[in-house]
């Protein structure tokens with residue numbers, strides 16, 4: 001989490017830094033700050049809360065200088081206060097940091113023994129203090145920062161600026177991503193290339209353990225062993241247009257509405273005109289795969305969980321699915337002929353990346369499904385499959401989820417084909433169904449207004465249950481996750497059949513129970529569970545198609561009608577009511593839809 005940016009430029013740095021921080025605010029919004037060096041003098045401004053507070057502060061207390069560093073914070077160590085906000089400064093050293101310095105207590109103890117005092121609760125202050133301590137002992141800024149870096153354990157991306165040095169910035173990466181941007185007589189660093197996109201499209205990525213000594217006219221990158229390293233400069237294709245809401249009230253609403261278009265883009269990228277599934281590079285030969293391990297976090301994990309049903313039912317391939325934070329420390333054995341698949345919108349999620357690294361050399365192949373082709377997870381995979389969702393700004397993932405599902409469904413079809421589990425006719429039927437999906441999603445979007453009334457009722461609840469069976473079970477989880485994260489209403493998901501094994505004790509007339517039940521082969525079973533809820537006065541919201549609603553909506557509190565869709569594709573379509581219900585409920589409650597409390601879009605700490 002946290003976003004960092006640095007500039008050695010030819011123009012005033014403050015507005016450039018603030019603009020870049022806007023593009024990084026998805027990483028955290030607990031506080032923001034910048035530091036500049038102006039005619040040799042280091043100074044900083046910091047403000048609690050969203051970036052707009054820092055912008056306001058800079059109007060009253062401007063900061064001059066063409067060299068600067070900036071930070072937007074998701075608090076790890078220490079509350080979101082001005083004093084804990086970055087940049088942290090010790091004497092003539094200012095530092096911005098993304099990550100966690102795990103041995104900061106040990107370093108603090110050493111510094112305290114040397115008589116150094118602390119003014120913050122953060123791990124980052126230790127980095128600035130240790131570097132300043134080395135400078136006071138007679139080292140140059142470069143020597144001091146290098147010596148400090150050698151002591152740091154944990155995950156970090158860092159940028160240093162020094163009093164008295166208008167043309168020097170030091171950047172380092174271990175665990176957290178950092179991009180170096182090349183301008184004309186200017187240099188930049190940023191947590192990702194998107195932050196730098198209005199400034200330059202020429203980017204190189206620091207690798208694990210690298211540090212860079214940067215001036216306006218030179219970059220020297222050293223690897224983990226201190227040897228000069230050559231990191232290629234790539235010209236990145238990037239949408240440099242300002243990311244805006246396009247007339248919608250929230251990014252989330254815009255991103256929900258974009259789904260027909262981006263799913264169509266996925267189909268165009270992975271399907272030939274003749275209906276063949278085309279993967280980049282050498283693709284994957286599933287006839288050599290005996291099992292799949294899928295690992296991810298949050299909504300991306302739920303995309304994997306959904307794909308498990310597809311892989312097992314359509315391609316007859318066993319799939320193990322796990323959340324990355326558990327997988328990485330469980331260290332499971334990886335049998336021969338395992339394909340490991342990592343799904344991540346950002347491509348930078350720390351736990352998912354660590355799980356990928358665990359599988360490196362153990363799994364036969366590492367594939368990833370990502371939205372950021374230049375991300376660490378993409379770069380460290382044997383095969384990276386882009387989901388083509390475009391930039392997702394809303395913290396709650398929406399279009400990335402349905403694009404992940406679409407890419408995974410195509411992989412399932414490829415697997416089923418390679419393994420001889422799908423006839424030509426069945427494959428053609430699946431592909432034809434897929435091609436109708438964007439239109440069907442458009443129809444579902446038209447129900448958005450009707451869902452407002454249900455959401456209004458939902459907004460008064462304090463606990464909500466989601467039920468689903470079969471491939472709707474992961475979707476029930478997605479519905480509960482979306483509702484929790486943006487409306488702050490407590491929500492849980494259960495497999496419909498599990499209800500009577502305990503959770504039904506929660507049901508009374510105050511608990512809305514959202515039942516996701518397309519009229520599929522399992523419909524009658526789910527409806528029986530729904531009746532058990534209604535018999536206990538639970539308020540059922542039934543989400544189904546016209547036939548399902550006609551057959552089973554007697555006595556329900558509310559019903560939401562989805563268009564009909566091929567049975568295999570229901571998880572993609574039913575993501576829409578999950579998203580829209582959460583969205584309208586959050587709007588009814590007046591919560592911060594795009595930047596919900598305590599969250600950040602890219603989780604680069606474990």
Ligand code: F6R
Pocket residue numbers: 297298299300301343344345346347348349352395396397398481482485601602603
């Ligand atoms: C929920 C959400 C998160 C992310 C999770 C993984 O709406 O967005 O649960 O899905 O943090 O992030 P990525 O996909 O970037 O690895």
